[in-house]
Amino acid sequence: xxxxxxxEPAVASHIFDWDFVFGHANYWLFxxxxxTGLYIVVARGNLVKKIVGLNIFQVAVFMLYxxxxxxxxxxxxxxxxxMKVDPTVVYSNPLPHVLIxxxxxxxxxxxxxxxxxxxxIKEAFDTIEEDELLLIERKLTAxxxxxxxxxxxGRA
Amino acid sequence: MIVTIIDILLFFMLVMTAxxxxxxRRLFSVVMLAGVFSLLTALLFVTMDAVxxxxxxxxxxxxxxxxxxxxxxxQTSRREKDPTRSGVLPFFVVAVTGAALVYGxxxxxxxxxxxxxxxxxxxxxxxxxxxxDMDLPNVVTSILASYRGYDTLGETAVVFxxxxxxxxxxxxxxxxRRREDEEEN
Amino acid sequence: MQHHxxxxxxxxxxxxxxxxxxxxxxxxxxxxxGGGFQAGVIMAAAFIFYGLVFGLENVQRVFPPWIVHxxxxxxxxxxxxxxxxxxxxxYDYLDYNAFAPHHPSHGQHYGILAVELGVLVTVTGVMVxxxxxxxxxxxxxxxxDW
Numbered sequence: 001x002x003x004x005x006x007x008e009p010a011v012a013s014h015i016f017d018w019d020f021v022f023g024h025a026n027y028w029l030f031x032x033x034x035x036t037g038l039y040i041v042v043a044r045g046n047l048v049k050k051i052v053g054l055n056i057f058q059v060a061v062f063m064l065y066x067x068x069x070x071x072x073x074x075x076x077x078x079x080x081x082x083m084k085v086d087p088t089v090v091y092s093n094p095l096p097h098v099l100i101x102x103x104x105x106x107x108x109x110x111x112x113x114x115x116x117x118x119x120x121i122k123e124a125f126d127t128i129e130e131d132e133l134l135l136i137e138r139k140l141t142a143x144x145x146x147x148x149x150x151x152x153x154g155r156a
Numbered sequence: 157m158i159v160t161i162i163d164i165l166l167f168f169m170l171v172m173t174a175x176x177x178x179x180x181r182r183l184f185s186v187v188m189l190a191g192v193f194s195l196l197t198a199l200l201f202v203t204m205d206a207v208x209x210x211x212x213x214x215x216x217x218x219x220x221x222x223x224x225x226x227x228x229x230x231q232t233s234r235r236e237k238d239p240t241r242s243g244v245l246p247f248f249v250v251a252v253t254g255a256a257l258v259y260g261x262x263x264x265x266x267x268x269x270x271x272x273x274x275x276x277x278x279x280x281x282x283x284x285x286x287x288x289d290m291d292l293p294n295v296v297t298s299i300l301a302s303y304r305g306y307d308t309l310g311e312t313a314v315v316f317x318x319x320x321x322x323x324x325x326x327x328x329x330x331x332x333r334r335r336e337d338e339e340e341n
Numbered sequence: 342m343q344h345h346x347x348x349x350x351x352x353x354x355x356x357x358x359x360x361x362x363x364x365x366x367x368x369x370x371x372x373x374x375g376g377g378f379q380a381g382v383i384m385a386a387a388f389i390f391y392g393l394v395f396g397l398e399n400v401q402r403v404f405p406p407w408i409v410h411x412x413x414x415x416x417x418x419x420x421x422x423x424x425x426x427x428x429x430x431x432y433d434y435l436d437y438n439a440f441a442p443h444h445p446s447h448g449q450h451y452g453i454l455a456v457e458l459g460v461l462v463t464v465t466g467v468m469v470x471x472x473x474x475x476x477x478x479x480x481x482x483x484x485x486d487w
Contacts (some may be wrong), residue, residue, distance in 0.1 A: 023265075055221070208379070306435065
């Protein structure tokens with residue numbers, strides 16, 4: 001663990017420092033959110049629900065980026081209309097906003113690609129539950145083995 | 157301080173929504189809760205000064221993605237089947253991953269720290285120079301379209317490619333052509 | 342949805358307002374939150390809204406699929422074409438100073454307008470095309486089952 005500078009106390013004593021807790025609570029809560037999304041992806045068998053879980057995970061990552069750009073006491077990075085910028089006003093960092101703005105739109109485009117795949121899977125296998133899909137897949141492989149296995153010299 | 161408290165409140169609402177999504181079996185309510193989740197996210201982005209991002213998230217998450225997911229469950233099924241396996245192993249995996257990520261945050265600068273590394277690099281340069289270079293009030297637009305125009309060109313191409321992919325998969329053009337071929341034969 | 346009279350009237354009122362709002366978001370994006378991505382999504386939402394209430398055939402009479410499919414590619418072409426145009430004027434790719442050499446910030450304004458227009462066209466096209474693709478298939482779940 002890299003401690004930032006020599007004068008700072010070790011991490012274990014940081015935990016009960018209220019400044020530290022308030023300054024990091026955001027990150028911890030977004031990790032809780034991210035892990036909820038990951039849990040849905042790993043534990044639930046329905047493909048639509050998996051996509052919703054992936055979306056939650058994705059949004060948690062967006063939040064991390066945006067929270068990195070936030071400056072205490074800052075405001076949205078939009079200047080007054082007459083462009084007379086007051087040097088005492090603090091603006092939040094606009095760069096993460098740009099990255100995440102485009103990422104959201106790309107995210108919906110890729111999500112819809114996943115949903116389209118689900119529709120096709122339903123059409124081909126008549127189910128969108130992972131367990132049933134795996135069973136069907138196993139049967140298909142077995143059938144392939146029976147048919148082509150000898151010609152391929154063992155497993156197809 | 158007050159901003160942090162609002163943040164944490166909104167975060168708790170988000171986590172509640174996410175937990176509700178985990179336990180729902182009816183996909184219709186899952187999709188609706190996902191819309192609620194997006195709107196709460198948009199609120200959180202506003203408190204973190206990202207108004208452009210909040211705008212996009214509200215339009216995309218609560219609008220388009222809800223419609224697309226409803227379209228998908230109309231094509232597939234409206235209930236999730238009961239799980240056949242226990243959730244203990246996934247929970248363990250998720251807990252370990254989460255613990256590793258929390259360990260990673262211990263080194264990070266405090267939320268909103270003006271001296272964090274992220275605030276000392278190109279961000280302030282854009283804020284300072286765009287007054288002269290662009291003469292436009294919205295710095296996000298200046299960066300999006302001009303300073304980082306190559307990025308945005310790439311993102312547009314990605315959106316285009318994803319659209320092509322969806323059309324190839326489910327627009328029915330391929331199926332129609334196959335059927336016509338079969339009729340000819 | 343033939344019997345939802347209020348929904349149909351409100352939709353007719355709202356759709357044009359939403360399209361107008363999306364144009365405001367597009368062209369006011371330099372001064373306030375907004376830009377091509379948001380405007381594209383909002384404009385697509387207007388057509389999707391119309392399609393949800395009045396049915397796919399009606400929205401496709403307003404906004405035929407062949408136009409939508411060409412818009413998807415046209416937006417990327419506008420964006421990339423802006424870059425090539427500045428290259429032909431002897432500047433770097435996507436260097437907007439080319440459009441007003443004596444007044445660089447005006448050149449930037451023109452360039453930003455052009456590329457945001459490209460983004461608007463592509464995002465609208467893609468979102469509407471995706472909606473058409475999903476809505477164009479016969480549903481497996483009947484209306485009563487929801």
